[in-house]
Amino acid sequence: MRVEVLSAVFQIREVDAASAPMLCVLLTRPDSATAWSLPGGDIADDETLSTSARRLLAERMDVRDVAHLEQLVVFSDPDRVPTTRTIASTYLGLVPTDAPSAPPGDAAWHGVDRLPDLTFDHAAIIAAARHRLAAKLSYTNIAFALAPARFPMSELSEIYCAALGYAVDTTNLLRILSRRSVIVATGTVGKTGRAGGRPPALYAFADNELRVTDEFATLRPPM
């Protein structure tokens, strides 16, 4: 029985200059296989699953700027890998937009809406990761791990839009995240765009660690 670690690592990237930035996932295709796979590998004897996931991403994918990493469910169907019984402990990883990332030759970032053929149940793992990310965007500060250190609100809005799959109102996003003390104004301003326009104020996330910001939508404790 094998135990493997698989990571769905996301980054918001500009796929082409014309269109809006997109949520992308890191995939690898060793030995020029036909289908792409999630990066991962076997756990070592002296490491936890999460350190193993981080090590494998650094060693094999040269990805060292994973700002957030969390466990997804374990995939344990006896037949998920035909050859040997393999239990996959899966992870969601997030890389900020300003982190350099030059994946090796056999790896590449793929827009989540244009995924190629994937091995085994890796498509389901990516779907679970997307779902988890979308859910946590609404009640935690998880976007800190996708955003650059400083950013104008319009850019943050694009990040949310790419991760959620639908437009969000930049105005209200600022109000919500400010009220919850998720983001703070830095006092600095950015550069105005190519076609003129008011220079934007720059914001930053208050924390660099996951924090639940809206714990009880309902049934909150008295007082």
Add this chain to the structure above:
Amino acid sequence: MRVEVLSAVFQIREVDAASAPMLCVLLTRPDSATAWSLPGGDIADDETLSTSARRLLAERMDVRDVAHLEQLVVFSDPDRVPTTRTIASTYLGLVPTDAPSAPPGDAAWHGVDRLPDLTFDHAAIIAAARHRLAAKLSYTNIAFALAPARFPMSELSEIYCAALGYAVDTTNLLRILSRRSVIVATGTVGKTGRAGGRPPALYAFADNELRVTDEFATLRPPM
């Protein structure tokens, strides 16, 4: 390397007649060990982790009425079990109040606020399970797995109170769960209590499967 399955199984039980019902967890102490443990064991070759968890609970604990079972995080610290490297895939299980449960001699239900000494990291697993349960009570119909088939609102209120650890307003609970179509009135009425009082209407959960009822507290999709 061993892979074990451990389950934190909860049931709301009347510990003593005088006090309010309490959230209890099923523990076992084989061979009269000093510390108690969560039920579990090794996975078989042809089963998934969840079927393994269900099988082990039925075989060893004679618990067959697990209405809801879901994965918690995997505990993978190399030293969590001193003797052999053991990765624990943990589960949260819920048993309705009206399910018969006569655990075998080496097992017993323990109130979560009066836990005995526990082996290894089992206390942390129970804490994670409680946390998950409390969170899901506020945005899913997960209480279906704790409540009996039919119940007066006062009883459901006690269940929520026991699981959350604080009082909930029965009146508002009815309104919230009705609006979300989590519970429905059955049209029947229960028996009045020992000291008189109006006989309560009986309600039932609309579904017997986990459903997210309040997906987006905020940032909901447009329209």
Add this chain to the structure above:
DNA sequence: TCAAAAGTGTTCGTAGTACACCCATGT
């Protein structure tokens, strides 16, 4: 001075909390 982008303010709806008050039953 005009277009483009950013920021402010206002209105509206709705969900949830708290709590007072009314109803039905056994003793």
Add this chain to the structure above:
DNA sequence: ACATGGGTGTACTACGAACACTTTTGA
């Protein structure tokens, strides 16, 4: 009748959605 518990109704609050309007810049 009255105590006991169940149920209904009604403010009140707060948060978020939508959108109009104002401000600041480059061309």
